Amino acid sequence: MIDNPDAVIVCKFGGSSVANAAQIEKVRGIIQADPRRRIVVVSAPGKAKGDREKVTDHLINIATDGRHFHEMRKSISAEESREAVLRKFTSILHDLKLGGEPLLARLRADLSRDDLKGEPRIAFYASRGEHYNAQLIADHFRNHGLAARVGLPEEIGLEVRGEPLDAKIGPESHDRLAALADEEGIVVVPGFYGVSDEGEVAVMSRGGSDLTGGELAYAVDAEVYENWTDTNGIYEVDPRLIPESRVIPRLTFKEIRLLSSKGFNVFHFDAMLNCKKRKIPINIRNTNAPREPGTLILNERVPEEGVVGIAKLDNMAYIYLEKDSLGDEIGFTAGLLTIFQECGINTYHYPTDKDDIAVLVHQDDLKGSINELRRRIERRLNPDYMDVVYNQAILTPVGLGMKGNSHPIVDAITALGEARIPIKMMGQSPSQICFHIAVPQTAADAAIDVLYRRLIGMA
Incomplete structure (x- = not known):
């Protein structure tokens, strides 16, 4: 300045x-x-x-x-x-x-x-x-x-x-x-x-x-x-x-x-x-x-590295739904997110595919609400299968240098695999400057140590 x-x-x-x-x-x-x-x-x-x-x-x-x-x-x-x-x-x-x-x-x-x-x-x-x-x-x-x-x-x-x-x-x-x-x-x-x-x-x-x-x-x-x-x-x-x-x-x-x-x-x-x-x-x-x-x-800086920082969200959960061709059903995702809104539950991320979708939330937000959430989803959307996976942590590497650069994602998957840490969910942001990895909460600290040393500490 x-x-x-x-x-x-x-x-x-x-x-x-x-x-x-x-x-x-x-x-x-x-x-x-x-x-x-x-x-x-x-x-x-x-x-x-x-x-x-x-x-x-x-x-x-x-x-x-x-x-x-x-x-x-x-x-x-x-x-x-x-x-x-x-x-x-x-x-x-x-x-x-x-x-x-x-x-x-x-x-x-x-x-x-x-x-x-x-x-x-x-x-x-x-x-x-x-x-x-x-x-x-x-x-x-x-x-x-x-x-x-x-x-x-x-x-x-x-x-x-x-x-x-x-x-x-x-x-x-x-x-x-x-x-x-x-x-x-x-x-x-x-x-x-x-x-x-x-x-x-x-x-x-x-x-x-x-x-x-x-x-x-x-x-x-x-x-x-x-x-x-x-x-x-x-x-x-x-x-x-x-x-x-x-x-x-x-x-x-x-x-x-x-x-x-x-x-x-x-x-x-x-x-x-x-x-x-x-x-x-x-x-x-x-x-x-x-x-x-x-x-x-x-507002702007010159990117000098791939990953600049890694954030961690603890005590997360995701609601997983399966239904044939839900990805082709107009309004399915909107209807699902509306139910979360009605129940006062904030959503963080919702990766989807042709036949399934997962909605990531903080599990504390489910306290006192999960039963009603299940009832509304089953009544309105009639999924073939529904599950709630608790005790997850979300690790998010961030950096401008990742735009158009897939190497950090490959390195992260490789490092976690070598450390025998299971990946429960993964997704990249549309901006391409961050990606999210869900791991069991019990492995979160070990996972962030592995990612830090592979993506940042070696830089």
Whole structure:
């Protein structure tokens, strides 16, 4: 990237990056190191050493009068959650040497509101972690001589539409948010929530701070969107499985989309969509190792390898159907997928042939639904044979260099065969830049080790 001193960098810091005073001090150092970092999006404090649960989960537990943790089979009351949230913020304020009593008084008042019901109540409470964390971080910046202010969504015009617990930032907000690029100081924005046109708080899906950062980057046409987390970037494979796995220096939006849909839980994919439209690079960086360059996500890159990364989806299952000439039956596949939709089951992949089809799903989604799913399929589609195969893992090698290049597929099949690892299902994407292999869950870790060493480690 070419440095432009007048450009704006949007930085988003996740929960682990702002989990306590020590982490927030690292954030200050990162912001101070580059004057272009003028828009800072922060999450609620994440779990630090000694914390039982995340702040956001405590806040939802308060809003639901303890039901949130009860449904997770955890014995934490709403009052215990209220005390945990107050204790967390009190600790951070104390360790940062901030005079925080006014902020704590406002937080106590918000955590005692009883005028909201249902989803609006949950949305309001869930947003308080980001709301107050942004304020104390802006205070900390000012205490260290930085020109900083907090930019609350209700003040900067970050308007959302949709349901209180699944809001989306509307395009009408972009013109208002673009004005942030003209501010000379630093603006600290709480992620995850916005306000409706009626002034009500609404939150995005979990991980919504990524969305806030992406929309702000788009609105100000940022030089780059830096997403700061607790990892050095995006690895070739999960480093917990392959310790020698390396950080990938560059990926395209298409590649990260394929990897993230198959187990690479780096950040919220929707946060990338508008950045992609304006060709704004996204840089995944490590708050704990700010000198590391991280991974750049770009619209285009020069492919230098066949396979760039391998994703793994665990605990999968597939529903297998046989019926003579089902491939010639117009509407059969559409009818089958409609049944999955009716049962609230997300589908990942559905290879088909003349007389059979398999639909890949996460097996947790089948809990409480598989009996009804079977009944509807048998009544409406009358298959000759139906089976459900559980405990599968899906391995997905991805890379631009595979387009028009079948060698990685041949190498993968050969390597798994030599290792005596059975292949239960296989298919290539229409883009030709990834393929999927299903193996028994018990063999998944061994399989990804074999594929890594054959497709990437030897490169």
